[in-house]
Amino acid sequence: MKSRTIVLALGVTLALSGCATTKSPTGRGQTLLYSASQMQQMGDASFEEMKKQQKISTNNKLTQYVNCVANRVTAVLPDQSQKWDVVLFDSEQVNAFALPGGHIGVYTGLLKVATTPDQLATVLGHEVAHVLAQHGNEQVSRAQMTGVGMQIADAALGAGGISNKDLYMSALGLGAQVGVLLPFGRAQESEADVMGLELMARAGFDPAQSVILWQNMSKAGGSQGPELLSTHPSNSNRISQLAKLQAEVLPLYQSAKANVKNQCVVPK
Template sequence: MNSMKPLLLSLLTTALLSGCVTTESPTGRGQTLLFSAEQMQQMGDSSFAEMKRQQKLSKDKRQTDYVNCVARRITSVLPNQGQPWEVVLFDSEQVNAFALPGGHIGVYTGLLKVAEGPDQLATVLGHEVAHVLANHGNEQVSRAQLTGVGMQIADAALGGVGVANKDLYMSALGLGAQVGFILPFGRAQESEADAIGLELMAKAGFDPAASIALWQNMDKAGGGQGVELLSTHPSHGHRIEELQKRQAQVLPLYHASQAGVKNRCQLGK
């Protein structure tokens, strides 16, 4: 599909003209970001819409309410309160979850078998939202554009898809976000998301100690499913060690938040 190339090129040119921003991540790591916050939002919106079209949504109201409850508490402690985040539970055995710019959270029902209880689920959602806060998607899509990986994946992905009837610009944007989502995050991004996520969950009143049990469960669940959570970097052992070191730091946040917790988000029977 050569028809897509000029679009992606023009997208890249636009991004370059509007300024390639070298900035710092929340932990002081250098980041190259080609896209504006608005562009990232558009990508997140269109990718999420596409995922909802393509994947089966859970009809389990009890589980959906539970996931929403935990997600609400996490997003309510974020610094920038815009419109409420959209939370969707997908019916799939995948042990995974993700968050996208524009305020979207996707959780797979398979994750609920590994993340035991609201505090463990909050560990995952805190981690995913942290990827968004720290602009990791922007970093990934930017890297893909700069190295041309985006083009190759675009060609492959569009080989089997008719794009004639779609808004081409939007599908290019959506594809960019999916490319960013498909490419696993790097070790530095994962550690950063763990650290920020731990703080978010503690602030939201979830027990930070559950983060250790969660990654132990993930380890037991084994690899192979989902790009995001079961990616091998950092190894679960190293990740657990880091989280243990950070416990004392976030414990005061957890204690301070307890009085304000209105809903414990139990799954119930």
């Protein structure tokens, strides 16, 4: 699918969030059992839980830098009514996530691997793309249909205590933190790579740095790789796919970079 078509399709996908069966932004079939409001409740609750569990960084310069990159990525999203909350967690984990409801979490350890604004934008574009493509909804729906998450809907809608929070937090991409793994599938990962690459290019970040970022990722954390790859499996085709897509998104980057007003600089 051509890049200009993908962003247009995002708006259609968001509008169809209440449907049980729909198409992803790249045309892949999806079964979605939960409404946008239900997914937002899950995302909101999960993010609040993460802020209780994880130490939040007090480094103002790093926080401003991460916010700068994240704000530029989210500024090119089709739905500008959604406000995004960005939190930098003080942890050596090489990880980041995005959740329905407009939440982005970044771990300070990621900044040792994603060493440039463009590389950080690669990760954030990828994570935000998971939300836009409703991959969390797919995961929770799959758990529901297989009988694993029969109480998830009650947890999302109930006014009292949240049950099965680990399960749906995992389905929303937080498996490494809660110890329950429902990893995104290869099709979802590939989709997030494609969409994320377009998002970063539209935000004025160099898409060529995406290849370097994933090369860095494959080298980080020893033989097991960093936490990010435990829930975002890197396959042999990822880097080659991103390399092939460079020519398609390069015009988007060249057009956007001339209009970037907010340059993001790595703190010294």
